[in-house]
Amino acid sequence: MGRSCCDQGGTSGKGAMSFEKATNTMSPTDPDELVEGEGGRELTVAFVGNPNCGKTTLFNAYTGANLKVANWPGVTVERKEGQTSFQGHPVKLVDLPGTYSLTCYTMEEQVTRDYVLSDDVDVIIDVVDASSLEHSLYLTIQLLELGKPVVIALNMMDIVHKRGMEIDTHRLPEMLGMPVVPICARKREGLGPLMHAAVHHQGVTHPDPIIHTHEVPGDLEGKHEMYAMVYSDALEHRIDAVAARFAELYPDKPNPRYHAIKLLEADEAITSRTPVDLPDILDRSYEDEFIRERYDFISEVVNEVVFNHDSRAATTDAVDRVLTNRFASIPIFLLIMGAVFALTFVVGDILKGFMELGLQWFSTSVSEALASAGVSELVSSLVVDGVINGVGTVLTFLPNIFILFLALAFLEDSGYMSRVAYVMDGIMGRLGLSGRAFIPMILGFGCSVPAIMASRALESPSDRKKVMLVTPFMSCSARLPIYILFSGMFFGSMASVVAYSMYVVGIVVALLVLLVLKHVGGRGELADNGTGENDMLLIELPEYKMPDAHTVWIYVWEKVKDYLSRAGTVIFAASVVMWVVLNFGVGGYVDGDMSASFGAMLGRLAVPVLAPLGLGDWRISLALVAGISAKEVVVSSIYVLFGAAGSAGASAALATQLSAIGFGPASALSLMVFCLLYVPCIATIATIHHESRSGRWTVFSVVFQLVVAWVVAFLTYGIASIFFG
Amino acid sequence: MDEGRIGSTYEVSYLDLPDATKHRLESLGMTPSITVEVLNNKSHGTVIIRLRETRFALGRGISRGIHVTPVGEGTTSGEVA
Numbered sequence: 001m002g003r004s005c006c007d008q009g010g011t012s013g014k015g016a017m018s019f020e021k022a023t024n025t026m027s028p029t030d031p032d033e034l035v036e037g038e039g040g041r042e043l044t045v046a047f048v049g050n051p052n053c054g055k056t057t058l059f060n061a062y063t064g065a066n067l068k069v070a071n072w073p074g075v076t077v078e079r080k081e082g083q084t085s086f087q088g089h090p091v092k093l094v095d096l097p098g099t100y101s102l103t104c105y106t107m108e109e110q111v112t113r114d115y116v117l118s119d120d121v122d123v124i125i126d127v128v129d130a131s132s133l134e135h136s137l138y139l140t141i142q143l144l145e146l147g148k149p150v151v152i153a154l155n156m157m158d159i160v161h162k163r164g165m166e167i168d169t170h171r172l173p174e175m176l177g178m179p180v181v182p183i184c185a186r187k188r189e190g191l192g193p194l195m196h197a198a199v200h201h202q203g204v205t206h207p208d209p210i211i212h213t214h215e216v217p218g219d220l221e222g223k224h225e226m227y228a229m230v231y232s233d234a235l236e237h238r239i240d241a242v243a244a245r246f247a248e249l250y251p252d253k254p255n256p257r258y259h260a261i262k263l264l265e266a267d268e269a270i271t272s273r274t275p276v277d278l279p280d281i282l283d284r285s286y287e288d289e290f291i292r293e294r295y296d297f298i299s300e301v302v303n304e305v306v307f308n309h310d311s312r313a314a315t316t317d318a319v320d321r322v323l324t325n326r327f328a329s330i331p332i333f334l335l336i337m338g339a340v341f342a343l344t345f346v347v348g349d350i351l352k353g354f355m356e357l358g359l360q361w362f363s364t365s366v367s368e369a370l371a372s373a374g375v376s377e378l379v380s381s382l383v384v385d386g387v388i389n390g391v392g393t394v395l396t397f398l399p400n401i402f403i404l405f406l407a408l409a410f411l412e413d414s415g416y417m418s419r420v421a422y423v424m425d426g427i428m429g430r431l432g433l434s435g436r437a438f439i440p441m442i443l444g445f446g447c448s449v450p451a452i453m454a455s456r457a458l459e460s461p462s463d464r465k466k467v468m469l470v471t472p473f474m475s476c477s478a479r480l481p482i483y484i485l486f487s488g489m490f491f492g493s494m495a496s497v498v499a500y501s502m503y504v505v506g507i508v509v510a511l512l513v514l515l516v517l518k519h520v521g522g523r524g525e526l527a528d529n530g531t532g533e534n535d536m537l538l539i540e541l542p543e544y545k546m547p548d549a550h551t552v553w554i555y556v557w558e559k560v561k562d563y564l565s566r567a568g569t570v571i572f573a574a575s576v577v578m579w580v581v582l583n584f585g586v587g588g589y590v591d592g593d594m595s596a597s598f599g600a601m602l603g604r605l606a607v608p609v610l611a612p613l614g615l616g617d618w619r620i621s622l623a624l625v626a627g628i629s630a631k632e633v634v635v636s637s638i639y640v641l642f643g644a645a646g647s648a649g650a651s652a653a654l655a656t657q658l659s660a661i662g663f664g665p666a667s668a669l670s671l672m673v674f675c676l677l678y679v680p681c682i683a684t685i686a687t688i689h690h691e692s693r694s695g696r697w698t699v700f701s702v703v704f705q706l707v708v709a710w711v712v713a714f715l716t717y718g719i720a721s722i723f724f725g
Numbered sequence: 726m727d728e729g730r731i732g733s734t735y736e737v738s739y740l741d742l743p744d745a746t747k748h749r750l751e752s753l754g755m756t757p758s759i760t761v762e763v764l765n766n767k768s769h770g771t772v773i774i775r776l777r778e779t780r781f782a783l784g785r786g787i788s789r790g791i792h793v794t795p796v797g798e799g800t801t802s803g804e805v806a
Contacts, residue, residue: 101752105745135754135779285744291751295759316780317764324765324773422782425771434784435771459745535786536746537771540779 042090044120045198047153048112048143049127050136051098052542054155056080057551058127058185059095062195066554068450070412071547072439073098073540074457077108079115086195094121102142103267103287107456116146123149123198130167130182131159131543133306137298141229144178147255149201152180153194158187159543166307175301177210177228186548227257231293238264241281250274265290316415316543323416329423336416340407341503345496348400349484355396356650363388378589382579385643390575390636391567393650397481397632401563402556404477408446409555413547417442418539425537431511432518434458434537437467441510444474445503446559448684451476452691466517468688469701470510472680473708475503477563478631482675485635489655490668498669502676509677509712566630570682574626574633578640594619594641613674613710614667614717624674630681666720673716677709726783726791727770729763735793736760742790750791753781760796 047055051073060067063082068075080095096115097108104110116124126143128136143150152172160167173180179197183190210228223230230236242260246253253259253274262270266285276282323332363384370380411417420442425435437458444451448471455467475483483499491498581599583590590596595618602625603618610621619641627634639650642657658667679685679702689698729735737759740747754777755761765773770785783791 100749103748103752105749132777132779134777138752138754287748288751291748292756295754295756320764320773320780326765326767418782422765422771422773425782425784426767426769429769429771429784435782535771535784537782537784538746538749538787539782541773541782542780 042092043199043202044092044094044122045125045195046094046096046115046121046123047125047127048096048116048139049098049155050100050129050132050139051075051540053098053127053129053136054185055098055127056095058125058153058155058183058191059093060554061185061188061191062093066558067095068555068558069551070409070417070555071415071542071545072412072417073542074108074439074454075412077111077453077456079111084195086199089199091195091199099139101139102146103265104269106459116143116148121148122202123151125151125153125194125198127153127155127185129156130154131156131163131165133167134298134302137301138294140176141294141297144176144228145255145258145261147258149204150178151194151197151201152176152178153185153190154180154182155185157182157189158184164308168305168307172301172305174211175228175304229294229297231290235264235286235289235293238281238286242276242278245276245278246274249276261290319544320419320541324419324422329419330427333420333423336411337503338500340404340411341500342496343407344400344404344480345484345499348397348403349488351399351403352396352484355399359388359392359396360650363392378583381583382576385640386575386579387572390578390640391572393636393639394481394567394571394632395564397484397635398560398563400480400484401477402560404480405446405556405559406552409552410547412555413545413551415542415544418541421537421539422541425535427511428514429535431514433463433466433514434535436537436539437463440467440471441474441507444471444476446477447562448472448474448476448680449687452684452687455691465692465697466514468691469704470513472684472701472705473506473510473513473677475506475676476631476680477559478566478681479675481632481635483672485638485651485654486668486672489651489658490665498672502672505673505712506676509708513708566632570630571632571636574629575636575640578626578633578637582641599641609710610674612717613713614663614670614721615674615713617661617663620663620671624671624678627675628679628682630683631675634675665724666717669720670713670717674709674713677705677712679705726761726763726772726774726793727766727785727788729766729772729774729788729793731763731766734760734762734796736796738792738794740791742787746787746790750787754779755791761791761793 047059049055052071052075056067056069056076059065059080059082060069062084065080065082067080074097076095076097078097082093082095084091084093094115096112099109099112102113102116104113115121124143124146126140128140130136140150140152154167154169154172157167167182169180169182179201181190181194181197183194185191210225223236231239239257239260242263243256246256246259246263250256250259259270259274263274263276263282264285265287266282323329325332366388367380367384370383417439421435421439423435424438428435428438437455439457440451440454442451443454451471451474452468455464455471458464458467479502480499483502484495487495487498578599581602582594582597585596585598585601587596594600599622600618603620603622606621606625607616607618610616610624615621615624620638623634623637623641626637639654642654685698685702688701689695692698692701726735737755737757739757740750740755742750759777762775763772764775764780770788771783772788773780773782
């Protein structure tokens with residue numbers, strides 16, 4: 001029977017209780033021991049694993065949550081918590097960003113390591129991609145060395161079977177000394193046994209009996225009974241010496257062996273927090289040796305437990321030969337994105353027509369009902385003109401939004417997203433970034449907020465800042481209603497082409513800004529610190545798969561729900577505020593004369609700035625100011641400001657009114673470009689602040705976007721005026 | 726590795742890269758003597774490789790620093806970067 005790694009000193013786990021269980025009992029914990037009073041003590045279980053191994057799918061399966069999953073590495077960038085129970089015992093589940101090792105290179109990996117090393121976690125479930133076992137076990141070995149209770153969830157067993165591979169699930173736990181439970185998170189198979197193993201393994205910090213068949217060199221036979229991973233004599237002697245000194249210096253710290261290994265690897269965080277004065281032994285970094293010996297052991301394990309491990313995913317290789325082809329890859333990428341937006345505009349517009357009819361009917365019905373109930377004209381105006389028409393107009397674009405996200409969900413879940421990083425690497429390399437930086441930009445087509453957060457996967461802080469600066473230029477779904485409305489009113493049969501061109505303009509402006517930053521040379525936070533990722537792309541390419549219906553549904557439903565939620569909160573509030581500022585002025589209620597309202601005063605303040613862009617009417621100016629709250633508000637405000645919402649042929653009525661003030665195709669183009677490039681919304685500003693942790697940087701970003709938007713819209717208006725008069 | 730031919734297999738000799746990148750690659754399984762298959766290679770050296778049954782895309786800056794010797798079909802003899 002092996003001993004706990006923690007036997008050598010200190011405690012681990014959540015306080016002394018866990019340690020006592022670990023040291024006083026050498027058998028797995030009875031789940032009943034968890035109970036401390038009514039309901040029992042909550043067990044904290046963390047899901048740890050490589051990127052894209054199915055942790056979030058597992059988390060969703062247990063908790064019923066709908067966290068986003070997709071088939072590319074780096075989807076989860078934050079720690080997420082949820083609740084479940086097992087046989088009446090409360091269990092807190094924690095989903096962590098994927099990591100390949102416990103040595104951190106990116107912010108997301110730092111999140112995982114910090115949490116795994118904290119005292120908050122009782123049991124670690126190491127989610128392992130069974131179809132790529134050799135690759136996954138590296139992290140497993142590092143987790144074992146932590147000396148905390150670890151259970152392996154052998155996920156994706158369906159793929160293993162499909163490929164004709166076999167894994168000896170009896171031999172694997174013998175070699176690693178920890179429970180191994182085969183599961184398929186996507187099909188919700190094996191979830192009960194997995195949680196059962198986790199609950200029973202709580203407090204067990206020693207390995208289960210380890211059975212090796214290989215010859216044990218040197219004097220390390222005893223260690224092979226205690227640890228799954230035993231290094232060469234040379235390394236083990238160093239580990240022993242450092243661990244002994246560590247235990248003397250830091251008697252309260254748990255697991256001296258783990259710390260000794262990290263100190264010998266010259267891990268920056270561990271070395272700075274817990275330095276050890278053994279200059280002769282800690283004379284250099286031994287990380288290379290540790291890594292190689294771990295992989296030697298992994299090869300030994302894989303050779304013993306995996307059969308037919310040469311079976312490969314031939315389909316993925318065949319598809320990749322086309323999609324990542326040297327000559328065809330970029331045209332194919334442009335075609336795919338073109339198809340996404342063609343579906344969004346063409347099919348979406350057909351469905352939008354029905355939504356407009358519905359809104360018209362609802363608006364008229366409510367108006368008549370309020371009139372017949374004797375409700376005052378003021379209140380009726382607030383409800384119908386302000387709320388129903390303001391919010392309702394935004395809701396009519398729901399079919400377009402739905403189709404856009406459906407298409408993006410297919411792209412993300414198919415496995416193509418990682419390939420985009422490869423396809424775009426050449427272009428991004430010329431702009432001083434790696435192809436990986438293009439992933440947040442693509443995500444920006446959906447929503448700027450998660451797109452900016454996805455920049456955490458980039459290693460260099462200056463690269464993150466650059467990506468955060470240009471990602472808002474990628475046209476998010478909230479801008480879609482603006483393009484559909486204005487291109488439809490002023491460009492007839494060319495409407496879809498004009499709307500699509502906005503996406504191209506967004507990409508071009510983002511790339512130009514990056515080009516300028518590279519050649520002019522950013523200063524301060526944008527300065528190249530020598531760790532830039534130019535040409536340093538490194539990303540795992542998952543296997544292609546047919547998008548999973550449930551995954552796609554979760555993705556699309558969450559986005560639609562978010563859109564509806566914005567309509568019911570931000571856009572609702574903005575519509576009410578807009579109605580108030582348009583119906584009241586310094587003299588009180590303006591009784592239909594909006595030009596005397598507070599709104600008109602505010603709009604006129606912005607007119608001098610926006611007039612050179614062909615946007616000199618106070619109502620347009622006011623709508624653009626209101627659009628900072630959320631871009632959909634631009635559309636709802638314009639309908640309300642021009643009194644066109646809810647009426648039959650609302651778009652035609654609005655076009656007539658706009659034409660009457662000299663607002664033509666050139667102004668429409670200018671407005672679309674300005675909306676494309678100026679500050680996306682309050683939520684994006686808050687995210688930039690949260691991610692950069694800098695008020696100065698946030699202000700700079702906002703001002704920068706406003707200036708770029710103004711300049712490009714000015715040029716657009718000038719050029720378009722030549723063609724459209 | 727940046728000159729690796731599509732479809733050929735190579736044995737990794739050594740990594741001539743900054744420490745952080747080198748250790749990151751090693752922790753992904755790119756250890757000395759491991760064999761790597763080149764699945765794709767753009768003209769400027771951005772490659773897709775199969776390493777321990779997992780595919781990775783590597784930029785030119787990384788592939789250039791991976792020194793390999795050919796062991797598979799369709800390759801020239803001698804060490805390539």
